[in-house]
Amino acid sequence: MSLNYTKKTLDYFLKPKNIGEIKKPDASATIGNMVCGDQLNFTMKVEKGKIKNIKFLSFGCASNIATASVMTQAVKGKTIEEAKKLDWHDIVKDLGGLPQQKVHCSVMAIDGLKKLIKDYEKKLKK
Amino acid sequence: MKIYLDNAATTKLDGQVRKAMLPFYKEKFANPSSIHFSGQKNNLILEDSREKIAKNLDTTSDRIVFTSGASEANNFIIRGVMEANQDKGKHLIISAIEHPSVYDLAKDLKKRGFDVDFLPINNKGIVEVDKFKKLLKKDTVLVSIMAANNEIGTKQPIEELIKLTKENGSYFHSDLVQAIAYEDISIDKLNLDFASISAHKFNGPTGVGIAIINPKIKINPLIIGGGQEGDYRSGTYNLAGIVGLSKALEISCSQRKENRKKVKEVRDYFLKQLKKEIPDIKINGCLKRRLPNNLNIRFEKIEGEAILIELSSKGIEVSTGSACSALNLKSSYVLMALGLKDEELNSNIRFTLSKDTSLADIDYTITNLKKIVKRLKSFSPIK
Known part of the structure; x- marks a missing residue:
């Protein structure tokens, strides 16, 4: 089985970005679960329509942690509308590719982002 | 190393x-x-x-x-x-x-x-x-x-x-x-x-x-x-x-008896150190009726492939039954047959020793494993 991670993916796994939990977040979302072997918990702070801070916790494999790192880095400082445009292909490209069976990790990071934004917009309406 | x-x-x-x-x-x-x-x-x-x-x-x-x-x-x-x-x-x-x-x-x-x-x-x-x-x-x-x-x-x-x-x-x-x-x-x-x-x-x-x-x-x-x-x-x-x-x-065959004894001693030392140094671990399967070179361990709240990859980055090579590491993304049917719960299936590492595994190898493994488990747990969402 080919499971060759790029150096960049390994670096992000060993030194992940935006790890943790934001206290009193403007939005939060959990995606995946322990049964599928991957779980990500996101928290986000928004100021003047821009993502001021975004953090995550992970029960997951190396690529789960790396893709969540890339995703959070990519949207930090962006407007919500800009963040919505981020695609899983962008994450895979940024990492210099992912093993075939690991591409779903990048999809999961994007799904987590979508869920997070949805939670934010729902709270905004209230 | x-x-x-x-x-x-x-x-x-x-x-x-x-x-x-x-x-x-x-x-x-x-x-x-x-x-x-x-x-x-x-x-x-x-x-x-x-x-x-x-x-x-x-x-x-x-x-x-x-x-x-x-x-x-x-x-x-x-x-x-x-x-x-x-x-x-x-x-x-x-x-x-x-x-x-x-x-x-x-x-x-x-x-x-x-x-x-x-x-x-x-x-x-x-x-x-x-x-x-x-x-x-x-x-x-x-x-x-x-x-x-x-x-x-x-x-x-x-x-x-x-x-x-x-x-x-x-x-x-x-x-x-x-x-x-x-x-x-x-x-x-x-x-x-x-x-x-x-x-x-x-x-x-x-x-x-x-x-x-x-x-x-x-x-x-x-x-x-x-x-x-x-x-x-x-x-x-x-x-x-x-x-x-x-x-x-x-x-x-000519070395079987001495290898069995030697490997078991190192394996038992490994388990003793694991229990001493690393919290929340479980052994999968009976320890007594088991080959002397095998330890299959569950590390609660963290994912198996992540442990494996980080161990590998330290030069320590092991294997996992985690779904994440399988081509078909399915967990090990052996661990399922053993009765592990769904949420327990993706946190297991198989260590298999050889006659060449030394106590120093085990000490190095434990030192690194301790750090790895601590790091991965520090950002696990599972409480």
Whole structure:
């Protein structure tokens, strides 16, 4: 089985970005679960329509942690509308590719982002 | 620094074995089926290897069929016996934790109209004799139960199972791949009809194995054309591999007792340190009835592949049953059969030691493992 991670993916796994939990977040979302072997918990702070801070916790494999790192880095400082445009292909490209069976990790990071934004917009309406 | 703790996957080729093999890649390259003198000289070496192997397994040389490895041996024996003995019946029993080359094959046979039963294991990782008795039927042709498991290392009560199988008039096959390096196995004393062995699990080369057959029992070949191995298995002989297998088995059998003792001492030290240094760990499967080189450990709240990759970044090489690391993204069916809950299936690491694993290797592993578990737990969402 080919499971060759790029150096960049390994670096992000060993030194992940935006790890943790934001206290009193403007939005939060959990995606995946322990049964599928991957779980990500996101928290986000928004100021003047821009993502001021975004953090995550992970029960997951190396690529789960790396893709969540890339995703959070990519949207930090962006407007919500800009963040919505981020695609899983962008994450895979940024990492210099992912093993075939690991591409779903990048999809999961994007799904987590979508869920997070949805939670934010729902709270905004209230 | 490299600490290799994945010896159930493969082992390092022994230097003496390599040396014994080399002439057959150089000047002694002749095909043992050729009639000229070089060919016939190699034929003598082939038969001499077969004799030595038979002696080390305590059986006769007419029962040894060389194959490309144990997956082929498992396929050949199970499919070959089931297909050739349909006058006897169509029922096959295997355990729920057999190697994929038995497990998936049994599923394939089931699809093709054979009647297959999967004998469950208890929460210790061992099949129960009472449950086995209930599965035996009048038309049971073959039972295939491994001597020891590749993931959790648990040893099965094959002696008792063989006896019951024979009383039922059925045949018994055992996958000996993991057991052979550490267990004293006499094919004839055990009254085993069929067995499978692979050279690279005891410091021999990859690409060569043995199917132990019983010439009195009907079996269809898997590979046809050429007629080698008395028509049981066609294909040009991998003579270098066979010589290597013979040498590796000779060394392994002569050192078995001391290796067993030595490996167990290091393994037990490993477990003691794990328990002392790392919180929230569980052992998968019974510790007592287990191969001396195996530890399969669950690290709660963190994911197995992440542990594996970080260990690998420190030069420590292990294996995991985690769904994340599997091509089909499915968790280990062995751990499922053991009764692990869904949320427990993706946090397991298999450590398999060898005779070369030292206490210093274990200390280095523990030091790193401690840091890795702490780091991964620090950002786990599981409380």
